[in-house]
Amino acid sequence: MSRNDSLILAIDTSCDDTAAAVTQGSTVLSNIIASQTELHRPYGGVFPTVAKQAHRENIAPVIRNALRRARVSAEQIEAVAVTQGPGLAPALEIGIAAAQEFAQQQSLPLYAINHLEGHLVSVLAQPRKRNATATLAQPKFPALGMIISGGNSLFVLIESLGNYQVLGSTLDDAAGECLDKVGRMLNLGYPAGPVIEQLARTGNAERFPFPLPLTAVKTFDLSFSGLKTHARKLIAGLEAEGKLDLQTIADLAAAAQAGVFRHLTYKLERTLAEYQIEELWLGGGVAANVQLRQQLRATLRTAYPGKQVQLRVPYTKRLCMDNAAMIGVAAGLTPSQRTTTTTVDRIPRLKIGN
Ligand code: KG4
Numbered sequence: 001m002s003r004n005d006s007l008i009l010a011i012d013t014s015c016d017d018t019a020a021a022v023t024q025g026s027t028v029l030s031n032i033i034a035s036q037t038e039l040h041r042p043y044g045g046v047f048p049t050v051a052k053q054a055h056r057e058n059i060a061p062v063i064r065n066a067l068r069r070a071r072v073s074a075e076q077i078e079a080v081a082v083t084q085g086p087g088l089a090p091a092l093e094i095g096i097a098a099a100q101e102f103a104q105q106q107s108l109p110l111y112a113i114n115h116l117e118g119h120l121v122s123v124l125a126q127p128r129k130r131n132a133t134a135t136l137a138q139p140k141f142p143a144l145g146m147i148i149s150g151g152n153s154l155f156v157l158i159e160s161l162g163n164y165q166v167l168g169s170t171l172d173d174a175a176g177e178c179l180d181k182v183g184r185m186l187n188l189g190y191p192a193g194p195v196i197e198q199l200a201r202t203g204n205a206e207r208f209p210f211p212l213p214l215t216a217v218k219t220f221d222l223s224f225s226g227l228k229t230h231a232r233k234l235i236a237g238l239e240a241e242g243k244l245d246l247q248t249i250a251d252l253a254a255a256a257q258a259g260v261f262r263h264l265t266y267k268l269e270r271t272l273a274e275y276q277i278e279e280l281w282l283g284g285g286v287a288a289n290v291q292l293r294q295q296l297r298a299t300l301r302t303a304y305p306g307k308q309v310q311l312r313v314p315y316t317k318r319l320c321m322d323n324a325a326m327i328g329v330a331a332g333l334t335p336s337q338r339t340t341t342t343t344v345d346r347i348p349r350l351k352i353g354n
Pocket of ligand 1: 015149150151152175176177179180191192193194197284285286287288289290320321322
């Protein structure tokens with residue numbers, strides 16, 4: 001793996017978290033995230049103008065905090081990396097403006113990074129406290145990347161770092177978005193993924209079997225809107241009958257989660273039948289879910305009996321959610337493929353790979 005060991009200040013404001021980090025190669029020296037969850041809670045989702053205003057207020061203190069936590073001064077930073085997209089246009093703008101300003105003031109190279117690539121390489125990030133000379137177990141390629149979050153759900157074939165091919169992606173909602181919407185129907189608050197994970201532990205998923213989407217098509221695409229509609233009808237019926245008690249809510253949470261994860265593992269099985277991979281990389285907010293990790297490991301064992309295929313996940317849940325450390329690590333791990341710039345155009349619908 002070629003890498004750039006410069007000290008990088010990284011910034012991500014793609015959605016509703018204001019994030020800055022200091023990284024060096026794949027090592028995370030700090031990873032600061034100012035969450036806007038409370039601000040958006042009343043809307044049950046992210047409200048773009050509210051997000052922009054909050055980013056504007058948070059960005060300078062978040063950068064200062066990232067430098068302080070990393071114990072480096074602005075003068076020691078050697079390059080700046082910023083998320084160019086995909087994301088909300090008004091939100092992206094704030095991070096890009098701050099990154100450009102910092103790079104200009106310190107006369108530093110600036111890297112424009114794809115947020116999705118950040119989620120992919122988040123599994124390669126390493127904590128500072130590990131022996132500085134210790135190197136990460138070298139990734140084996142081809143790997144399959146799964147980015148499963150509130151804004152994205154996709155399968156990416158990784159031939160090498162920087163060389164990506166999207167095999168399939170969601171045709172409608174993202175997996176986390178589906179869980180959030182079901183959570184909203186059940187009044188579980190926002191974001192609902194972690195609450196659903198907790199409730200699912202005491203729930204009986206088999207009480208409410210969910211349909212398995214897109215079984216008739218051979219593609220590796222995903223679709224979650226049918227699961228959401230199924231949940232809506234189910235919940236409306238139970239509510240009308242006055243049967244929405246606490247155990248039923250837990251059972252519904254377990255069932256919805258099982259439906260979403262079964263769809264993911266089903267499409268993973270199909271992908272593994274067609275592509276021989278050496279590792280599976282899991283990133284994005286939903287990657288924090290322990291049940292999902294277990295199911296993916298089980299799928300790998302069944303698909304490749306006798307062959308050990310590692311599931312790589314970020315070393316901390318903080319790297320699953322939107323964060324800037326993954327943006328710095330992306331810049332640090334693939335320097336040869338990056339051109340530096342002084343200005344970055346935001347690309348809200350930026351794609352990855354083909
Ligand atoms: O990557 P992320 O922070 O940002 C977006 O792309 O939105 O992901 C947030 C998503 C939300 O949908 C949230 O409900 C989900 O990740 N999530 C989880 C868990 N933790 C966060 N879903 C399932 N289980 C979890 N433990």
